[in-house]
Amino acid sequence: MPENARDLNFDRYHRQMLVGGIGASGQRRLAASTGIVVGCGALGCASTDLLARAGVGRIVLVDRDVVELTNLQRQCLFDERDVAEQSPKAHAAAARLAAINSQIVVEAVATDVTHRTIEPLMERFRPDVILDGTDNFQTRFLLNDAAIKRGVPLVYAGVLAGSGMQMTVRPGITPCLRCIFDGPPTTAVPTCDTAGVLGPAVAIAAANQAIEGIKLLAGLEDRLSGVLLQFDLLANTHRLLKVGSRRADCACCGRREFEFLAGKNADTAAVLCGRNAVQIWAAERGVDLEEMHRRLAPLGSFARSPVLVRGVLREARGEGGEPIELTVFADGRTLVRGTASIERARGLHARFVGG
Numbered sequence: 098m099p100e101n102a103r104d105l106n107f108d109r110y111h112r113q114m115l116v117g118g119i120g121a122s123g124q125r126r127l128a129a130s131t132g133i134v135v136g137c138g139a140l141g142c143a144s145t146d147l148l149a150r151a152g153v154g155r156i157v158l159v160d161r162d163v164v165e166l167t168n169l170q171r172q173c174l175f176d177e178r179d180v181a182e183q184s185p186k187a188h189a190a191a192a193r194l195a196a197i198n199s200q201i202v203v204e205a206v207a208t209d210v211t212h213r214t215i216e217p218l219m220e221r222f223r224p225d226v227i228l229d230g231t232d233n234f235q236t237r238f239l240l241n242d243a244a245i246k247r248g249v250p251l252v253y254a255g256v257l258a259g260s261g262m263q264m265t266v267r268p269g270i271t272p273c274l275r276c277i278f279d280g281p282p283t284t285a286v287p288t289c290d291t292a293g294v295l296g297p298a299v300a301i302a303a304a305n306q307a308i309e310g311i312k313l314l315a316g317l318e319d320r321l322s323g324v325l326l327q328f329d330l331l332a333n334t335h336r337l338l339k340v341g342s343r344r345a346d347c348a349c350c351g352r353r354e355f356e357f358l359a360g361k362n363a364d365t366a367a368v369l370c371g372r373n374a375v376q377i378w379a380a381e382r383g384v385d386l387e388e389m390h391r392r393l394a395p396l397g398s399f400a401r402s403p404v405l406v407r408g409v410l411r412e413a414r415g416e417g418g419e420p421i422e423l424t425v426f427a428d429g430r431t432l433v434r435g436t437a438s439i440e441r442a443r444g445l446h447a448r449f450v451g452g
């Protein structure tokens with residue numbers, strides 16, 4: 098194909114190619130790239146919207162959930178029809194992105210990303226960058242392991258309430274998530290479903306995530322931020338923290354012990370036969386029942402006993418429309434009643450119990 102004919106296809110990217118030395122060569126690099134986005138919630142929607150419009154040639158969307166009404170406040174690729182149809186998020190987002198940009202390839206995978214599924218996904222799609230759109234630390238550290246093991250950059254972002262963070266991990270060059278945070282919290286932590294989240298906080302974190310992805314894919318590595326961004330829109334703080342250098346004793350990027358890929362810290366989930374219920378063991382995580390009760394009480398009819406917190410969630414339903422009952426035990430075990438789907442139960446657990 099003649100060079101200029103190829104560039105003609107780039108008309109729609111004209112304003113972007115004028116900026117920061119992207120030009121036709123950067124645009125061609127974007128068009129030849131694959132980005133995988135794990136989690137199509139608020140962050141995944143907002144950052145892939147930007148990547149699709151920017152012309153990233155192949156975008157792979159992975160998510161285990163379906164669209165719900167309370168998603169629409171911040172998850173910008175979905176609408177009320179997706180809620181009515183209970184569309185899988187990965188497919189609803191892919192349809193929207195394909196309508197935005199027909200020049201790119203968008204693939205949807207409705208699955209749970211676990212230590213069993215992550216490596217086959219990486220092998221199948223061979224991404225040039227991984228975008229973190231997850232809602233829990235377990236999956237986030239799993240992505241960190243996969244990124245370091247395969248030498249693929251990971252663009253991390255996270256939001257909660259009015260605050261957010263963003264950091265880019267370049268294997269062998271920058272610290273990884275475990276250099277900075279060591280590992281997931283040892284107790285259950287608040288989530289967007291219990292502590293809430295603001296759309297503008299999502300937009301800021303996702304915009305930073307998307308531009309870091311674009312820099313990596315367009316050959317503008319020298320423009321990467323090199324910092325851990327932390328902001329709080331209600332406290333009006335915006336900090337850029339130096340990430341320092343890699344830790345030689347880091348289990349992941351130092352010793353290359355990929356504990357999360359090995360499933361060492363994985364939650365175990367099992368369907369309870371004949372009971373339309375799934376039991377989830379959150380490994381090595383105890384639960385403060387008083388705190389858990391305080392968090393869940395606004396979300397349904399939750400009561401606390403000395404050994405557990407139990408109640409029915411007001412807004413969630415099982416596959417057949419059944420009410421969802423959560424029973425959280427002090428030892429870290431949770432019983433999700435109203436579904437026989439492990440993926441659905443894991444999703445509900447990550448959202449409401451936290452981890």
Ligand SMILES: [Zn+2]
Nearest residue numbers: 273276347350
């Ligand atoms: Zn590390």
